[in-house]
Amino acid sequence: MSEMWPAGYVPVLLARISRPDSPAIDGYLADGGYASWKKVLAGIATGEWTPSKVTDLVKASGLRGRGGAGFPCGLKWTFVPPKEKRGNKPVYLLCNADESEPGTFKDRVLIEKDPHQILEGMMLASFALGVRHAYLYIRGEMVHGAEVLNAAVDEAYAKGLLGKNVQGSGLDLDLTIHRGGGAYICGEETALIESLEGKRGHPRIKPPFPAVSGVWASPTVVNNVETLCCVKHILDRGPDWFRTYGRNEKNTGPKLFCISGHVERPGVYEAPMGIPFLELLALAGGVKGGRKLKAVIPGGSSAPMLTAEEVQSMPLDFDGVAAAKSMLGSAAIIVMDETTDIPKAVANISKFYAHESCGQCTPCREGTPWLNKMLKRVVNGQGKRQDLDLLVQVASQMGNGMTICVFSDAAIAPVLSGIAKFRPEFEACLAKAASPDFALTAPSDVTEKVAGRMAEGIHS
Amino acid sequence: MAKVTVDGNVVEVPNDANALEACRAAGVDVPHFCYHPRFTIVGQCRMCMVEIDGMPKVQASCTVPIRDGMVIRATSEKALAARNATMEFLLINHPLDCPICDQAGECQLQDNAVAGGLPVSRTSEPRRLTPGYDRTEIGPHVIADMTRCIHCTRCIRFCSEIAGTGELSLIERGGHAIVWTHEGRILDNEWSACTADVCPVGALTTKEFRFRKRVWWLDKTSSICPGCEIGCNVSLEHRDQVVHRFLPRVNPEVNDFWLCDHGRFLAESLNGRDFLKPLVPNGTLPSAPGGAGRRETNWGEALGLVHEKLKAAQAGSIVALGSANLSTEENWLLAELFGKTVGSPNVEFEADQGPLRRIPNRKAVGADGGFVKGTVAAPNAKGAEAAGVRKADGASALGKILAGSLVPDVLYVSDAAFSARTADPAFAAKLRKAKFLVVHARVENPLTDVADVVLPVSGMTGKDGSFVNVQGRVQRFDAAFVPPPIVRTDLEVLLHLGRLFGSFETRWTAAHVFGKLAAAVPAYQGLTWEEPAVTGLPPSSSPAAAYDVLRPPRTSVDDTDKLPALAGKA
């Protein structure tokens, strides 16, 4: 098996995944695991380790959340109100393992292959935040992952790394694995919280943000699986080491990328933050069959689609992808080659969003199926002249504050970017349509090209 | 209080108001569906979108707490575009079945579409259907039609937050989401029909009112529910002398926005009418049971006979029964006539202890555990007592009649249905022992069957008057329509009878009598027939937007919060 990282690169997050029996605690301990946790616990009494020291290290590392938004992790932790303000309310840590963004499968590898890495990250974050009970919410479909995590939690309790008075430090910490019901929207942090509380996964109105009022109206920090793994490595090796990865101070650390689509070797790759897209593509064996690259979705299906030209010199980090007017999101890179039918791809993605909208907000509940119905018609050759403009207009009235959460913004990104960047392909679909609506339209309304294709379509 | 600018006008609103409430206070009608003043804010319908200075994106105004100095642009281009978008989204799947939908005419979606919707539809996709979830009874009273649901979740929040019973939930997700009962449950709580009230569209309707009347034909009369002593304020809705339904009439001090199912569905019981002319005995007394020995006559003869019998009888052997179903004015006239003029010591009433009735209201005077409660199954027991009619007991005349130890010369029953016991022929037989039995009645029952004289009366629909509820609140109800000719109100009957004694004048109205009563009964001092505390708030145009009546047009929330001082005094 070829390596899943660049030549000469020493993997951090994926370091242990190919060891035999990597999920077991003995191997993890033998590899130096839980050293940081033990070090911190031992330093509590002497005052060597304090919560703010851990938070400061995470802040200094420049770690940004790996769940999608890239929010600075240490800064988020400081939003938890201090004891004087929150009174007797507990603080919760909630690890987001609901990974369901199409194209994303990095957390699953960590969960199934190296669960103790996650747990240690959670323990350290719990210490930093004053958490006494941490939760990990895992996507319902990941049955195996949940089993692995539960076994790992049992092992950690058995080894005295969790529970009452951990390692004689005087600190109590419990950790619970909670299985979701399998809904994409439950990955949105406030829906995650509702679902954890046993309610329907409906995103909440923000503010208040979870850091102020989250699980059971108590301050809650939600972090992605990979983010918390990074915390463990920052405590192991220090923020300076962490910052050696990356293009600049704002985009640091080792990063997992999920490459799928038309590449020779799809999979989870680890590389320094900021690796140029083309390098990563080469690492994955290049475009399948040596064909030409057509489009890339750089951060999961919610990220606007980019053309081959736009990704030529794009570094894969938060700001690099943002500069190309898309987003790194969950670093799920979907590669589409020249054979890809973009309208079909967009229609396919829109089906996902129509299926996964939680249904609270009118524009999202009604808009996502509407977009999907229109796109299906367009790709099935039943489009009408006005459909493209209508698609854009409808999508444009679903985002930008029209809804409670940004799911709706995510749902329209592929539609708007797809039509903006590959409009001729959509127009070709319409041209194929022999619908009377289309045939009757005056050529002045459509381009000459489409008019020509229209005639072809009618006669063929 | 905080100062907020809405479209250039400054209004003062309470600090805990939200931007939607501020707009409404400023008289800017920002349409909305999921907002309801008694439910938690969910911000789901996305109808009340506005622009707020300093916030780059449009905002659902109900979700934004106001702060001093906030500038809201409720009718800016961006705000209107956002609201048009939401209306368009709501309408692409909503069925176009207004012509057969009971909600038409009081539908918030229809109103908003007419007021500000787009003139054309841009969708050509097939509309969503909800097979299996249409026209289905989900409880004893409520019928659900999920194709019409706009997912505002008001009904769900009513059940979970107000009723506390939580029968309803969304099932499924996204565009497939429907509102339904939890598996194995039905929508059956004491106030289940309130879900139909709060539903802005025709997705939830009541079995009882369904297909009865187009709502725009209905006349609305302020009334009081006769179901129990809570005295919920209702809008009595009728057409062509037929009562079709009760809707709650908002009164934050009593029933708030709600009605219990028991009371609500008493509405149609007001429609029966069995007597159109007075009945008097045909021959010898006592008349034969079953009314065989009676004949129809005119008021002159009937009341003349009663007058004669009363004059001939020993005052101590005359018993007059008031009623907790009659107005305080009528009970007071009865007490005046029989107690003072005739001189009988036996003017009393009996009211049934009923099952416990409850109305959710956390703030009302006397509310207990979040409910105003009533245990007397009639609306005016407190009023009858206030009017000087004494409560019957074992030692009183009624008790003695029932025990067989008193056979009165005249028993005058001002309400043939004063107790549920009158439905029992054995009970009626005991009262029949009286030498002369007179009843006021609208519908037949075992007691009218055996009475010597039946005086046909209008019932609540034909008269006005006031009740005193369990909280001691004096509340007025209005006449809905004129009763058929010859039939009189109880008040008129008593006035005519009193005139024969030279005590009353027949031109007195309920308002007149109220004035006399207020002058005579100390607890009523200072209370007038017209004051808002007594009349309550007017009926609203649509049950789903009932809270509009709380808001006088174009004024500040400051004023709207000061509801008419509804504290009763009796």
Ligand SMILES: Cc1cc2nc3c(=O)[nH]c(=O)nc-3n(C[C@H](O)[C@H](O)[C@H](O)COP(=O)(O)O)c2cc1C
């Ligand atoms: C629709 C939607 C789905 C999301 N799904 C996930 C998810 O599956 N996993 C995840 O970690 N974050 C997901 N997020 C992002 C979370 O809301 C949250 O920002 C993240 O978990 C925070 O963790 P981080 O700060 O470590 O990145 C989702 C967000 C949205 C709007």
Ligand code: SF4
């Ligand atoms: S935007 Fe969509 S997914 Fe998000 S809360 Fe609203 S309906 Fe639910």
Ligand code: SF4
């Ligand atoms: S049934 Fe009516 S009240 Fe309930 S969610 Fe639907 S529209 Fe709203």
